[in-house]
Amino acid sequence: MRTLGNxxxxxxxxxxxxxxxxxxxxxxxxxxxxxxxGRQFFKMARLSFMPFGTSVIG
Structure with a gap:
């Protein structure tokens, strides 16, 4: 389900x-x-591309 959602x-x-x-x-x-x-924006970009099943840590 995670893959389909992504x-x-x-x-x-x-x-x-x-x-x-x-x-x-x-x-x-x-x-x-x-x-x-800018570094935080790149982390948000990674989360924006595939939000299901991922987390952003520090």
């Missing part, structure tokens, strides 16, 4: 959400002050 999520909007998080992470990583925020 596939459906990716097709119906997860791809666009994940790409938006990656874009925001790249923008934030341009400055040294924004690098910690």
């Amino acid at each position: 596939i459906l999520w990716f097709i119906f909007g997860g791809m666009f959400g994940g790409l938006a998080w990656i874009f925001a992470g790249c923008i934030w990583c341009i400055t040294i002050v924004g690098i910690p925020f």
